[in-house]
């Protein structure tokens with residue numbers, strides 16, 4: 001018997017800049033992701049203001065979803081997807097972000113993608129901004145550090161709501177908006193490129209610009225939520241947070257406090273603004289002690305209150321520990337690392353695997369916000385091998401996903417309202433943190449490699465059949 005609701009949204013997730021390719025096709029402008037070179041687990045990606053002719057930029061072709069979306073969506077349908085989470089490339093719609101009118105060819109591409117989903121009764125779940133923006137906004141305004149971006153974003157969001165009204169029911173305003181609370185989020189999430197930055201992993205950080213940029217994103221998100229509800233009262237608009245579940249490394253009260261403080265800034269700040277429509281109590285002190293004077297305009301507080309989200313979504317890959325001790329051993333992670341947890345194993349990229357942490361997180365979040373939740377990213381980045389007979393036995397991936405689904409079931413039994421589950425990179429794509437193809441998440445293998453070679457053909461992994469069964473039995477057969 002299944003504990004998942006009858007209409008539970010099983011599916012998968014991708015992002016435009018990591019799968020579409022076609023970076024300069026049909027009027028698309030250069031986006032921030034187009035100027036990031038390839039990298040690896042041990043070598044940082046670079047950000048190049050000017051194009052280097054002999055350098056490999058992985059997002060430019062990616063897995064060519066732009067030309068293969070039909071084949072890919074057919075495979076998702078074969079797995080039984082009820083929902084497909086993808087993002088729209090802002091620079092396809094407004095090439096520099098500053099145009100008065102949108103690029104029709106860009107809008108048409110997403111008409112086709114959305115229609116293809118609907119043909120198979122797959123609900124599109126659209127992220128309006130997923131780790132990219134027109135690079136022209138970085139060059140002219142240093143990204144979200146400038147208030148001008150609010151109007152550009154709202155114009156873009158309204159264009160999407162009007163165009164896809166009645167077809168897209170579920171929207172997310174910003175992917176992992178809380179990346180802006182961390183230095184890595186500068187360029188990745190805020191389009192901020194400070195003088196002197198070349199390495200993605202070691203960006204020149206000016207905290208006030210980041211927190212000011214985050215404030216601008218909060219206002220933009222709230223205005224978009226309000227406009228979206230006016231344009232299409234049936235649609236549901238959510239937030240998206242990279243949930244960095246953090247435990248105290250020990251029961252030493254110093255570690256416990258450290259973990260609480262980390263959780264407040266990296267997770268709760270953004271969730272609270274989106275769901276409750278106001279900055280949480282602890283930010284006053286944080287801003288003061290860090291000399292951060294955020295400029296807010298008189299109407300901003302009211303805007304935040306009027307633009308609260310309908311549902312809360314998050315990515316969950318791993319958990320970390322916090323300690324007050326300076327010499328703890330460190331593990332890596334998505335966006336943020338932390339102290340190593342001696343009870344957990346880690347992926348080849350050092351991300352600590354913690355399925356029970358997902359149940360814990362779901363309970364924490366539901367207890368705090370009491371609105372529907374959705375896990376919109378989860379998965380194991382791993383090296384896959386093609387056997388001589390062409391098969392791929394990714395039992396490690398099945399094992400990871402199975403254990404997380406079991407814990408989602410437990411959370412539902414705990415009373416959590418969970419809408420759906422879209423594992424990350426349901427088809428192999430470019431890694432956001434390292435720019436690699438070798439770090440694969442998919443149920444579908446794509447023949448594309450880190451030197452740019454590969455014929456882009458698709459093949460099913462063992463996990464494809466497994467996930468198909470999971471969906472078919474509504475999570476009963478794991």
Ligand code: BG6
Pocket residue numbers: 015018131175176242315334335377381424430431432433434439
């Ligand atoms: C999330 C992002 O942080 O993690 C995705 O929203 C990203 O864009 C995913 O791809 C996995 O991270 P990575 O670095 O392994 O691609």
